[in-house]
Amino acid sequence: MNAQPSLTVDGAEALGESVVRLDRIQRSFGAVRALRGISLALKPGRALALVGESGCGKTTCARIIARMDEPTAGKMYFRGRDITHPGEKAAEAAYRRAMQMVFQDPFASLNPVFSIQHHLARPLKLHGHARNKAEEVQGVADLLTSVGLDPAVTAAKFPHELSGGQRQRVNIARALAVRPDVLVADEPTSMLDVSIRLGILELLSRIKRERQLALLYITHDIATAAHVAEEVIVMFAGQMVEWGDTRTVIRNARHPYTKLLLSAVPDPDRPFVPGDSARFLRHAEEVRRISRPASDTIEQVGPTHFIRALGA
Amino acid sequence: MNVPLLQIRNLDVDYLTDGGAFRAVKNVSFDIGRGELFGLAGESGCGKSTIAYAITRLSKPPAWVAGGQILLDDQDLLKLPEAALQKVRWRRIGMVFQSAMNSLNPLMRVVAQFHDVLARHTGATKAQSRARAEEMFKLVGIPTSRLDDYPYQFSGGMRQRIVIAICLALQPELIIMDEPTTALDVVVQREILEQVIDLQRSHGFSVLFITHDLHLMAQLCHRVGVMLKGELVEVGDVRQVSRAPAHEYTRRLWGSIPQLPGHGAAA
Numbered sequence A: 001m002n003a004q005p006s007l008t009v010d011g012a013e014a015l016g017e018s019v020v021r022l023d024r025i026q027r028s029f030g031a032v033r034a035l036r037g038i039s040l041a042l043k044p045g046r047a048l049a050l051v052g053e054s055g056c057g058k059t060t061c062a063r064i065i066a067r068m069d070e071p072t073a074g075k076m077y078f079r080g081r082d083i084t085h086p087g088e089k090a091a092e093a094a095y096r097r098a099m100q101m102v103f104q105d106p107f108a109s110l111n112p113v114f115s116i117q118h119h120l121a122r123p124l125k126l127h128g129h130a131r132n133k134a135e136e137v138q139g140v141a142d143l144l145t146s147v148g149l150d151p152a153v154t155a156a157k158f159p160h161e162l163s164g165g166q167r168q169r170v171n172i173a174r175a176l177a178v179r180p181d182v183l184v185a186d187e188p189t190s191m192l193d194v195s196i197r198l199g200i201l202e203l204l205s206r207i208k209r210e211r212q213l214a215l216l217y218i219t220h221d222i223a224t225a226a227h228v229a230e231e232v233i234v235m236f237a238g239q240m241v242e243w244g245d246t247r248t249v250i251r252n253a254r255h256p257y258t259k260l261l262l263s264a265v266p267d268p269d270r271p272f273v274p275g276d277s278a279r280f281l282r283h284a285e286e287v288r289r290i291s292r293p294a295s296d297t298i299e300q301v302g303p304t305h306f307i308r309a310l311g312a
Numbered sequence B: 001m002n003v004p005l006l007q008i009r010n011l012d013v014d015y016l017t018d019g020g021a022f023r024a025v026k027n028v029s030f031d032i033g034r035g036e037l038f039g040l041a042g043e044s045g046c047g048k049s050t051i052a053y054a055i056t057r058l059s060k061p062p063a064w065v066a067g068g069q070i071l072l073d074d075q076d077l078l079k080l081p082e083a084a085l086q087k088v089r090w091r092r093i094g095m096v097f098q099s100a101m102n103s104l105n106p107l108m109r110v111v112a113q114f115h116d117v118l119a120r121h122t123g124a125t126k127a128q129s130r131a132r133a134e135e136m137f138k139l140v141g142i143p144t145s146r147l148d149d150y151p152y153q154f155s156g157g158m159r160q161r162i163v164i165a166i167c168l169a170l171q172p173e174l175i176i177m178d179e180p181t182t183a184l185d186v187v188v189q190r191e192i193l194e195q196v197i198d199l200q201r202s203h204g205f206s207v208l209f210i211t212h213d214l215h216l217m218a219q220l221c222h223r224v225g226v227m228l229k230g231e232l233v234e235v236g237d238v239r240q241v242s243r244a245p246a247h248e249y250t251r252r253l254w255g256s257i258p259q260l261p262g263h264g265a266a267a
Helices: A058-065 A089-098 A116-126 A133-146 A164-177 A194-210 A222-228 A246-251 A256-263 A277-291 B048-055 B082-086 B110-122 B126-139 B156-169 B186-203 B214-220 B238-243 B248-255
Strands: A020-029 A032-042 A047-051 A073-078 A099-102 A182-186 A214-219 A231-236 A239-245 A298-302 A305-308 B006-017 B020-032 B037-041 B063-072 B093-097 B174-178 B206-211 B223-228 B231-237
Touching: A020 A058, A032 A047, A032 A058, A032 A214, A032 A239, A047 A058, A047 A194, A047 A222, A058 A182, A058 A214, A089 A099, A099 A164, A116 A133, A116 A164, A133 A164, A164 A194, A182 A194, A194 A214, A194 A222, A214 A222, A222 A231, A222 A246, A222 A256, A231 A246, A231 A256, A239 A246, A239 A256, A256 A277, A256 B186, A277 B186, B006 B048, B020 B048, B020 B063, B020 B231, B037 B048, B037 B214, B048 B063, B048 B174, B048 B206, B093 B156, B110 B126, B110 B156, B126 B156, B156 B174, B156 B186, B186 B214, B206 B214, B214 B238, B223 B238, B223 B248, B231 B238, B231 B248
Parallel strands: A047 A214, A047 A231, A099 A182, A182 A214, B037 B206, B037 B223, B093 B174, B174 B206
Antiparallel strands: A020 A032, A020 A073, A231 A239, A239 A305, A298 A305, B006 B020, B006 B063, B223 B231
């Protein structure tokens, strides 16, 4: 192996600066190797996108970072400390405070019987960011304002009274209430209309910048990655197949799987041509076939651009 | 073009609520020609799916078709007795919904689900159904050796293709596709829609394609309509609606789609 992805994704300084770092993380479910060596670093004020199709391992990776799952092999670090396996209680609690998640389904992740005020006041109280009623009200108002919602209108409402986009903003506000260092957003816009996705992506970018959050943005839609993340990792079958600076990877994709992914992004200027489906199906199948085998050879194709060589 | 296959005339659909009737579809009219791919776009809650349900009279309370006509070959589906309607649903108008892949019966082998549909609508024998199912599997690119598998043994994309195959087995004249690929990855989405284009070309059916993704609609459809709050604000040829949208809302909808860097900047 001639390069370590953890260092190459964002330069050698990743070691010192990263909040969370994964080093050759593997996860197997019986015979299924869901993650075959994932290395990445999440840094303050930076966003990293993890892109791939269903089953590529991106959510498994998020679950490991969120402590909902443990790796089979590899190391995980939080501010330079090895936290691969849950250790003493205080350190574990500190990590869980520092790490918050936003989930895909904005409808399932809020409790229908509680008001938005309740949803946001609870983490403020639990984490000692509000010590009395006045601080609670002010804290909730600040949170709602910071995600672009009007507290006077929204705080008293119940989840069913909000649209999907508004609910997702509340979910982001709830994550922020804990004052995390790391935010993991797993497909936060895929259940929303195309027309409101940009607004949520812009919100994520803004809070990342303002609060110096380390953001992991997980998506199957490579087009949205460019709107949020400075760096991108394209995953396939549990491996990182191409990674680096997002714009470089998108403009100058080298790995066949990344090219396939880009070619499938809806483009109004390229109407589907009748008679083409068999060719595209064959092509997609072939790309998946050649991208699947394990490979340890990493090729540097630009200053901030890497691909994994195809395995045998 | 001669008489359109489907003509929707001044359609009104209400949702009856405690606070009175809420008009979800307001005076909507459009045509779908034979062999035409017609797209209906709009955001959640704009009424596009409500129209899809109204066409096959599958609207359930509190939804209520308050007025208008839905003419299939000049025959008003809204006036048809329920028994006659049974001969239209699936037989002449097929439907593929977003969650269609989850509508397969998990306890039945796929071939049996073909038989279920074919026996009911055409009186096919088991052997005839299997032969037809084999034909349809070949058409959508799934090995026929998998006909005896259960739904869980297929990926989401394959299950969606199976639903399309079952739908096509009855050779409908119109297929309503309501967000058929929204739950799927972009590569799988393109695989399926390219197939739909090919099958449309070879079989000649018409498609009503409902989506919130204007870019996708523009790749697929001949003519499109854009809905806003229950009203059809713009209808036209896909190139015209995408290059020179007449309505301000259509322009905004186009500009709001996350694009790859280097593609025509959002307006």
